[in-house]
Amino acid sequence: MPSVQPLPSESEVLPQPYLLFLGDVTEPGYAKTAFGLRDWARERCVGEFACEAATVTTGLPFLTPVQAHAQGARTLVIGVANAGGVIPPQWIPGLVQALDAGLDIVSGMHAKLDEIPALRAAALRLGRKLIDIRRPPRGIAIASGRKRSGKRLLTVGTDCALGKKYTALALARAFAARGVDADFRATGQTGILIAGGGIPIDAVVSDFAAGAAEMLSPDAAPDHWDVIEGQGSLFHPAYAGVSLALLHGSQPDVVVVCHRPGRERVLGHADYFLPSIEETIELALRLGRRTQPAIRCGGVSLNTSHLDERDALRLFEAERERLGCAVADPLRGGAAFERLVTDCLA
Amino acid sequence: MPSVQPLPSESEVLPQPYLLFLGDVTEPGYAKTAFGLRDWARERCVGEFACEAATVTTGLPFLTPVQAHAQGARTLVIGVANAGGVIPPQWIPGLVQALDAGLDIVSGMHAKLDEIPALRAAALRLGRKLIDIRRPPRGIAIASGRKRSGKRLLTVGTDCALGKKYTALALARAFAARGVDADFRATGQTGILIAGGGIPIDAVVSDFAAGAAEMLSPDAAPDHWDVIEGQGSLFHPAYAGVSLALLHGSQPDVVVVCHRPGRERVLGHADYFLPSIEETIELALRLGRRTQPAIRCGGVSLNTSHLDERDALRLFEAERERLGCAVADPLRGGAAFERLVTDCLA
Structure with a gap:
């Protein structure tokens, strides 16, 4: 599929x-x-x-x-x-x-x-x-926190607008290419336009945001993957609450951390420095563990559209050694991305 | 006032x-x-x-x-x-x-x-x-993350429904009794009924929740205190996102951690153990530091309505030694509470 x-x-x-x-x-x-x-x-x-x-x-x-x-x-x-x-x-x-x-x-x-x-x-x-299209469905329940069947991946970011949706789309496509039953789950307006469904999580009343995330990735077959589009950032001065509700409600088995090398400040909030990739991994795992004790980081997705191929490949290699996990730009594909896909599915 | x-x-x-x-x-x-x-x-x-x-x-x-x-x-x-x-x-x-x-x-x-x-x-x-009364005001903006003038205190909890509102009301009253210019800021329906104003933060669309918290405690005189009613808990499987948005938007100088001794599981989510008081202090400070680098813990508020006076006083003393900060039940008042007030204002 x-x-x-x-x-x-x-x-x-x-x-x-x-x-x-x-x-x-x-x-x-x-x-x-x-x-x-x-x-x-x-x-x-x-x-x-x-x-x-x-x-x-x-x-x-x-x-x-x-x-x-x-x-x-x-x-x-x-x-x-x-x-x-x-x-x-x-x-x-x-x-x-x-x-x-x-x-x-x-x-x-x-x-x-x-x-x-x-x-x-x-x-x-x-x-x-x-x-x-930014009207959430009616009848969203308060999150139960109950563990659901099936597997889930959530993209989390060091900031907004740096590749969480593209990464989720590319991973869902790559999972399917390997014969894995996977669905892209959209949480924002663009994702919804692309996928034809989803829940605009940031338009949900805050008490129900985690419940909306639970609704978005319901119980599924044990080997089925929901690949969920992340929103905002746990470090964002305006949107961190949305990100945390999505993390808790999604109960991801795997997070993939998304970053744009070179971006140093939060988009639209220039007083705020971006967190490091390591801090982002650590905080996502720490907070995510509350509803999904087995959560792990599948790797890092870098948005390198501003770099040439050689610089990008060098960066993946250096970051892979530094961070000790798979590092790739999903839009470049290649061996680095295949390794990221493998590690996510491991 | x-x-x-x-x-x-x-x-x-x-x-x-x-x-x-x-x-x-x-x-x-x-x-x-x-x-x-x-x-x-x-x-x-x-x-x-x-x-x-x-x-x-x-x-x-x-x-x-x-x-x-x-x-x-x-x-x-x-x-x-x-x-x-x-x-x-x-x-x-x-x-x-x-x-x-x-x-x-x-x-x-x-x-x-x-x-x-x-x-x-x-x-x-x-x-x-x-x-x-649970209709938020119109015209809430996205949070700016800008530092505001005046001082702020936010009550944070190990769970829902264990004393965050009472603690904020009692602290605001005690501040006023000491001649400190202070306002109780309500974030839930009961607080709004009591105070006559406020924003039902959990009824705000999630993208705007931190912005609503900013709106609730606007710029004020340097020695003015807003004492803000906390919501949910950073560890709550359904409401943590609301709590984080409120923490980020409030930019509290001081947090007071509220707990009910003996409660071991999240109300209505019996599969979830409560975090410890220490974990709650640590996470509130860590996450709060993002928008308010000078954040500190003013002490701990215990809801001891189920204990007799002697057991309660013993508990305050033991917890004060263990945690190294003021510990009191605002509804019992007394020396322990006066110390908590002093430490919050310090």
């Missing part, structure tokens, strides 16, 4: 293909929804669109909404995940332009599309749909 | 006095809202009411809603805080009875009163109010 499937349910209701909207983003880290869809659902993206102030690009063709619609696009997907999940006023004209051109809008922001009067009015007038 | 004031704003809209409703509760730990109001707002409570199956009592006179109304009661307050904040079907007849008798209903449960058809219909028919 392939681990990353085309959307099984939501895809049937989300009109496709997509035009990716980048807002006025100048920081690539905030455009991760757009990059995620480009990288993991490329066949469903016709191009990108943005405000004039944007400097970030996915590399897909820039199309106006009218051009995109002419090329088949049916939905504009807001490809931005900014702090707070807000839709700033300067995006509204572009979004209305998309509705005018015949596109529906999909958003994973906290802000709800239909609570913005200009969008609501335009959608009503034009008969367009405004679809918010 | 007294630290625990009569409700300044909500009190003017919450019709008073109260009849406390105990549902069908048989576990005293779940009736903490009723006990809290009895102990900290006694003058506003005319009595208690419950389903036949209830075995817990506040010791206040049992009154039917009709009797309570005749004695001046204007509102039935749901005095129960069960896991999940649900309103079970067996409570509905009693609640409708209260509406019939002329009482409004106040609830701090997650479940919303007006989403229960029988209550909604009865309230509409009778012109009664259904008031949910």
Whole structure:
């Protein structure tokens, strides 16, 4: 069973293909929804669109909404995940332009599309749909802490926006390639758009966040793996609570620690230094042990998109020796990544 | 300025006095809202009411809603805080009875009163109010992690429902008695009913929970203290994420660790042993240091309501020697408590 499937349910209701909207983003880290869809659902993206102030690009063709619609696009997907999940006023004209051109809008922001009067009015007038995918399911229970059957892997990070989702997607795909029954479990809006399901864990009321994580990876066959997309960081001044709830509720057998070499400060919180990889491993295991005493670290995933191949391979080797565990960049694949996969499954 | 004031704003809209409703509760730990109001707002409570199956009592006179109304009661307050904040079907007849008798209903449960058809219909028919106080304010921002002026104390626990709110209320009152400008900051429904304000932190969407904690204790005068009611426990399999968000957002200068001697397992999660007091101090300081490097432990608060005075005093002395910090039961007061207050303010 392939681990990353085309959307099984939501895809049937989300009109496709997509035009990716980048807002006025100048920081690539905030455009991760757009990059995620480009990288993991490329066949469903016709191009990108943005405000004039944007400097970030996915590399897909820039199309106006009218051009995109002419090329088949049916939905504009807001490809931005900014702090707070807000839709700033300067995006509204572009979004209305998309509705005018015949596109529906999909958003994973906290802000709800239909609570913005200009969008609501335009959608009503034009008969367009405004679809918010960051609404958690109803009926989430308080976490029980009960041990569930099946195996689980959770990606944890030294920070936000540095590869936890990509790592989980790549590991789920690699597990499946080795004949292991595995599911990618999405916990954020991009993952949900890619996977076609999941729970936006950071949109769940905090008392229920660990319960949502339990719900997301239910009892399964003993040799089945859920590969769960991590959120935030246990060291993040705003999101650590989300990360801890996800860690406790997921009860992972294995964590893979994700980091971007060279990043020294928390994205959007420049007063905060990043923790080291060792600190992150140690704290994730210590806190995770509370609900999963057998938790272990399967290895480290480095986001090396800013390095050339030779420097990246050298870094993997040096970090592997220093940390004493498998170190790889899942997007580079190769022997290092195969070893990471092996160690996770060991 | 007294630290625990009569409700300044909500009190003017919450019709008073109260009849406390105990549902069908048989576990005293779940009736903490009723006990809290009895102990900290006694003058506003005319009595208690419950389903036949209830075995817990506040010791206040049992009154039917009709009797309570005749004695001046204007509102039935749901005095129960069960896991999940649900309103079970067996409570509905009693609640409708209260509406019939002329009482409004106040609830701090997650479940919303007006989403229960029988209550909604009865309230509409009778012109009664259904008031949910567990609705967080709008406009909560993502936590910034910025250091705020003024001083803060947070109570943290080895578990839920063992004295974090009482400890914070007693400390705020003791600070005020020493002429220290202090405010009790409520984070749960009972505290909010007592204090007349606050944010129900466990009802906030998880991404915003640390931001809500920042909002709850804003910049203040350098010698002002916010005494913040803790929630859950960093070791709780369901609520640790809430506790961590509150710890990070509160940026406490001082934590006071609360425990109930003799409790060995997590309330409602009997598979989980409680952490030791030492582990709790150590983890709170370690995690709290992330947003407040100067964090320290002011001492330990023990809930000794089940011990006689002599055993309690012996225990304080033994624990003080073992732990090397002030140990007291705020509800017993005395020299031990005065020392705890002194150490917190030191």
